Amino acid sequence: xxxxxxxxxxxxxxxxxAPLSVFLRRAALAWYLTFLVSIATFLVSIALLERVMTGGVxxxxxxxxxxxxxxxxxxxxxxxxxxxxxxxxxxVVLPYARTSVASEIDAGSQSLFYTCYxxxxxxxxxxxxxxxxxxxxxxxEISSLSTYVLVAMGAKRDRRALTAAYSYLVMGTIGATFxxxxxxxxxxxxxxLNMADLASRIQPIESNRTVLVAFAFIVTGLGLxxxxxxxxxxxxxxxxxxxxxxxxxxxxxxxxxxxxxLIRFLFTIFGTxxxxxxxxxxxxxxxxxxxxxxxxxxxxxFQVDIKRMLAYSSIAQIGYMILGxxxxxxxxxxxxxxxxxxxxxxxGALFMVLGAVALRKGTASIDSMRGLGRQMPWTMAAFVAGGxxxxxxxxxxxxxxxxxxxxxxxxxxxxxxxxxxxxxxLLAVVYVWRVVEAAYLSDAPDGRRVEEAPPSLLVPxxxxxxxxxxxxxxxxxxxxxxxxxxxxxxxxxx
Amino acid sequence: MSDATTLALxxxxxxxxxxxxxxxxxxxxxxxxxxxxxxxxLFLDVLWLFGQFQEGAEPAVVLREVMPGLALALxxxxxxxxxxxxxxxxxxxxxxxxxxxxxxxxxGHQTRYYMCFAIAILSAMGIAFAANMFTLFIFYEMLTxxxxxxxxxxxxxxxxxxxxTYLGLLLGTSIGLQMVAIIWTWIATGTLDFTKGGILAGRxxxxxxxxxxxxxxxxxxxxxxxxxxxxxxxxxxxPTPVSALLHAVAVVKAGVFTVMKVVVxxxxxxxxxxxxxxxxxxxxxxxxxxxASIIAMTKDNLKAxxxxxxxxxxxxxxxxAALATSxxxxxxxxxxxxxxxxxxxxxxxxxxxxxATHKTEISDMDGLGRVMPFTYGAFLIGxxxxxxxxxxxxxxxxxxxxxxxxxxxQLVMIGVLMVSSLLNVAYLLPVxxxxxxxxxxxxxxxxDPVPRAVGAAAAPGLVTGIREAPALCVVPPLITAAGCVAxxxxxxxxxxxxxxxxxx
Numbered sequence: 001x002x003x004x005x006x007x008x009x010x011x012x013x014x015x016x017x018a019p020l021s022v023f024l025r026r027a028a029l030a031w032y033l034t035f036l037v038s039i040a041t042f043l044v045s046i047a048l049l050e051r052v053m054t055g056g057v058x059x060x061x062x063x064x065x066x067x068x069x070x071x072x073x074x075x076x077x078x079x080x081x082x083x084x085x086x087x088x089x090x091x092v093v094l095p096y097a098r099t100s101v102a103s104e105i106d107a108g109s110q111s112l113f114y115t116c117y118x119x120x121x122x123x124x125x126x127x128x129x130x131x132x133x134x135x136x137x138x139x140x141e142i143s144s145l146s147t148y149v150l151v152a153m154g155a156k157r158d159r160r161a162l163t164a165a166y167s168y169l170v171m172g173t174i175g176a177t178f179x180x181x182x183x184x185x186x187x188x189x190x191x192x193l194n195m196a197d198l199a200s201r202i203q204p205i206e207s208n209r210t211v212l213v214a215f216a217f218i219v220t221g222l223g224l225x226x227x228x229x230x231x232x233x234x235x236x237x238x239x240x241x242x243x244x245x246x247x248x249x250x251x252x253x254x255x256x257x258x259x260x261x262l263i264r265f266l267f268t269i270f271g272t273x274x275x276x277x278x279x280x281x282x283x284x285x286x287x288x289x290x291x292x293x294x295x296x297x298x299x300x301x302f303q304v305d306i307k308r309m310l311a312y313s314s315i316a317q318i319g320y321m322i323l324g325x326x327x328x329x330x331x332x333x334x335x336x337x338x339x340x341x342x343x344x345x346x347x348g349a350l351f352m353v354l355g356a357v358a359l360r361k362g363t364a365s366i367d368s369m370r371g372l373g374r375q376m377p378w379t380m381a382a383f384v385a386g387g388x389x390x391x392x393x394x395x396x397x398x399x400x401x402x403x404x405x406x407x408x409x410x411x412x413x414x415x416x417x418x419x420x421x422x423x424x425x426l427l428a429v430v431y432v433w434r435v436v437e438a439a440y441l442s443d444a445p446d447g448r449r450v451e452e453a454p455p456s457l458l459v460p461x462x463x464x465x466x467x468x469x470x471x472x473x474x475x476x477x478x479x480x481x482x483x484x485x486x487x488x489x490x491x492x493x494x
Numbered sequence: 495m496s497d498a499t500t501l502a503l504x505x506x507x508x509x510x511x512x513x514x515x516x517x518x519x520x521x522x523x524x525x526x527x528x529x530x531x532x533x534x535x536l537f538l539d540v541l542w543l544f545g546q547f548q549e550g551a552e553p554a555v556v557l558r559e560v561m562p563g564l565a566l567a568l569x570x571x572x573x574x575x576x577x578x579x580x581x582x583x584x585x586x587x588x589x590x591x592x593x594x595x596x597x598x599x600x601x602g603h604q605t606r607y608y609m610c611f612a613i614a615i616l617s618a619m620g621i622a623f624a625a626n627m628f629t630l631f632i633f634y635e636m637l638t639x640x641x642x643x644x645x646x647x648x649x650x651x652x653x654x655x656x657x658x659t660y661l662g663l664l665l666g667t668s669i670g671l672q673m674v675a676i677i678w679t680w681i682a683t684g685t686l687d688f689t690k691g692g693i694l695a696g697r698x699x700x701x702x703x704x705x706x707x708x709x710x711x712x713x714x715x716x717x718x719x720x721x722x723x724x725x726x727x728x729x730x731x732x733p734t735p736v737s738a739l740l741h742a743v744a745v746v747k748a749g750v751f752t753v754m755k756v757v758v759x760x761x762x763x764x765x766x767x768x769x770x771x772x773x774x775x776x777x778x779x780x781x782x783x784x785x786a787s788i789i790a791m792t793k794d795n796l797k798a799x800x801x802x803x804x805x806x807x808x809x810x811x812x813x814x815a816a817l818a819t820s821x822x823x824x825x826x827x828x829x830x831x832x833x834x835x836x837x838x839x840x841x842x843x844x845x846x847x848x849x850a851t852h853k854t855e856i857s858d859m860d861g862l863g864r865v866m867p868f869t870y871g872a873f874l875i876g877x878x879x880x881x882x883x884x885x886x887x888x889x890x891x892x893x894x895x896x897x898x899x900x901x902x903x904q905l906v907m908i909g910v911l912m913v914s915s916l917l918n919v920a921y922l923l924p925v926x927x928x929x930x931x932x933x934x935x936x937x938x939x940x941x942d943p944v945p946r947a948v949g950a951a952a953a954p955g956l957v958t959g960i961r962e963a964p965a966l967c968v969v970p971p972l973i974t975a976a977g978c979v980a981x982x983x984x985x986x987x988x989x990x991x992x993x994x995x996x997x998x
Contacts, residue, residue, distance in 0.1 A: 391669075393665075394631060402669075406677045407677050407680065418677070422670045426665070426666055433661065441646065474559070476559065479562055
């Protein structure tokens with residue numbers, strides 16, 4: 001009985017818990033509630049993925065209003081996989097957040113923090129689970145608005161968080177508005193908002209100019225949300241100044257949900273048969289993705305603040321995700337989805353390390369890392385592991401991502417792109433190794449010694465490190481789900 | 495115990511060893527005991543496998559399927575058996591030497607050192623017994639990463655710079671070129687299993703074969719084909735036992751071993767010979783071979799000279815592979831074993847000299863041979879083997895390489911090999927000559943011996959009488975020098991071990 005309602009439970013549980021958290025007032029209680037809710041959403045998403053992999057698409061009519069008139073929640077291998085990433089990361093981040101938030105945010109506003117966190121989680125899960133274009137917009141806004149608040153909460157540590165949140169607010173709102181304009185135009189032309197319905201009704205009128213404009217608005221709007229180069233300007237500051245736990249959560253999930261939505265619109269709604277889609281992929285998204293890989297990685301090399309460095313690295317990694325599906329092949333899409341998952345693991349682990357460093361040193365600049373290899377051996381070992389994964393060394397998830405990306409490009413006969421992929425990953429060697437050398441081969445600046453990070457930070461970090469290695473050695477789950485999802489997106493059906 | 499378990503143990507034993515070394519770090523004697531125990535166990539394990547293999551068994555094990563169709567799998571074949579025996583056998587000798595050297599020079603971070611060493615050996619075992627190119631690549635990268643802490647061991651600015659070169663070149667070539675080559679192969683053929691006769695024939699456009707070969711050959715940076723050889727001299731900043739086992743045996747041999755594997759089991763000798771795709775490689779290898787020898791002559795630092803000598807000697811193996819004839823492949827494969835034994839001896843000696851006198855430059859070593867006769871004796875034997883003179887093992891690999899060159903109709907290469915041998919003489923023997931014959935620095939003449947006590951007080955660099963390095967630094971080179979001689983007389987069994995790889 002309850003299993004029938006899984007899709008809505010995925011969203012409704014965190015949504016209802018959010019206001020509850022305000023009433024709890026006390027930070028500890030709010031944390032417990034949030035953590036329990038997060039575990040619940042994680043279990044739901046596991047169950048959903050399980051059912052999707054064995055039984056096929058799940059369609060859920062909200063309030064029993066039949067689609068396409070009512071809102072439909074539609075879960076297939078594609079979004080079940082993304083749901084798993086988001087809820088899983090959230091569940092690992094929360095134990096970490098407890099200590100980290102306590103040190104970075106006033107006691108009085110901590111319960112509000114968890115409220116916003118829950119809303120953000122709701123929004124991200126919602127925009128992934130829904131099969132309705134307008135509903136996706138609603139959830140996109142829920143997640144965005146709560147994210148602005150979360151980023152601004154970094155102001156206690158550094159006032160610049162406020163300007164970071166503000167510029168994110170401006171850019172994010174433009175993005176969301178563009179998106180909703182696009183959806184509105186599509187509604188005007190087709191009279192429906194249901195994604196599956198949209199897909200079938202767009203086909204006959206696909207060369208209509210209004211549909212083209214809608215397409216452009218949606219791609220640009222989502223491009224802003226997912227920090228597609230050169231629409232990424234909000235991201236470095238938002239990541240650098242947000243509270244550490246928020247950075248971990250955002251870096252591992254927020255852009256992923258937006259990437260998912262873009263893939264969904266491009267491949268499910270507009271469809272691979274759509275002429276303009278092929279052109280956009282080949283002449284717009286692919287060049288931008290490659291530019292992102294190189295430009296953002298190069299900028300990352302010169303960052304003093306390591307949080308910013310990793311933020312730029314994220315922009316480059318988003319380039320890999322875009323590059324994957326821009327091949328418009330099953331392998332390419334699978335590469336994108338695999339990297340979605342893998343990047344969440346590696347960036348999650350790396351940002352967690354920086355949070356631990358920030359807790360002990362107050363900042364995460366390259367200078368503060370000097371000599372840390374001896375003072376915080378476990379923390380820095382986690383950084384090395386995460387860094388190797390980012391570079392794509394075998395036995396880590398990064399290697400699996402790179403393998404699929406290169407395979408996709410060679411399969412499409414685009415070997416120069418394969419060379420570019422590996423060349424750009426060498427830039428990652430440079431920026432990761434800067435930190436490694438600072439931590440292990442430089443002497444600590446004079447002054448106080450710092451202790452190792454507390455277990456409450458180390459355990460979640462090592463959970464993610466272990467996941468980096470585990471899914472690097474046994475990539476069966478990720479590759480199986482991603483390949484199946486890619487098949488669905490390319491129209492192979494179930 | 496089944497064959498599969500024994501094979502998996504070659505990975506598991508060093509892994510457990512590394513963990514135990516980490517745990518026993520507080521008690522150096524116990525820690526070194528663990529290292530020696532692990533090394534001995536591993537060697538016994540490999541010997542046991544060798545026994546089974548000689549009886550016709552082909553142990554194989556699948557450790558894990560990483561991605562669909564791509565498994566971490568081990569399987570024994572002749573080349574890997576040889577490499578496994580060399581690496582695990584020399585690890586024991588090298589561990590003894592390490593203890594003498596690291597304690598003799600009071601090096602720091604010894605726990606990290608022995609741990610990384612065990613992991614490096616683990617990687618070498620993985621490379622030796624890999625059943626497919628995917629597994630080989632994984633252990634290849636692991637070897638790079640695990641040896642990085644050994645290269646930067648001293649943690650000085652120089653070590654840091656060398657570490658960058660090391661990591662940059664090795665990761666750069668392997669990720670930038672080799673990985674692309676492997677994925678290309680995977681897409682073209684749908685398999686990466688090492689198969690007799692190769693997997694590429696008929697599955698790839700013949701026009702692109704030279705390009706694919708190039709991606710592999712330059713991508714295997716550990717084989718130090720010019721222009722990607724700079725990492726090897728850079729790695730000499732590491733403590734000498736690291737240079738001895740890793741940068742004369744495990745790491746560089748992993749490189750040329752991979753070259754052999756790729757040529758024999760991915761391309762297939764016949765396919766290469768038929769397409770002529772490796773003709774360009776013959777010339778690149780010949781160039782590297784000569785150029786590195788010439789550079790070696792200009793180096794006064796003993797380890798730098800040996801490093802360039804290694805670059806040169808590695809190209810013998812690549813040359814053997816590039817000739818694409820049975821005899822060339824056999825000669826190249828033999829060279830892996832022969833050069834390993836010879837070069838580790840030379841490095842052991844260099845380290846013994848450093849431990850006893852703290853000298854690194856050849857021009858400072860005049861007359862040292864009379865002070866350290868055992869060390870210099872071993873050096874002489876090692877040098878003769880590297881040059882390729884009988885009765886040292888090195889002569890056989892040169893012999894087969896020349897036969898291979900003749901077989902392939904590449905007469906120029908016979909000339910190249912001869913010139914190279916002369917160059918070897920020119921840069922290796924003067925070291926011995928100066929050691930035994932030149933008057934010691936600071937003394938007016940060798941005929942005018944200064945009384946020992948006075949001499950030591952008056953000129954610190956001047957010592958007379960036999961004053962060797964600690965026994966643990968001197969015995970290992972004597973053992974490996976004896977090995978060089980033994981390999982000359984037992985080359986036949988090596989030939990019989992390797993011969994099956996050339997049969998389709």
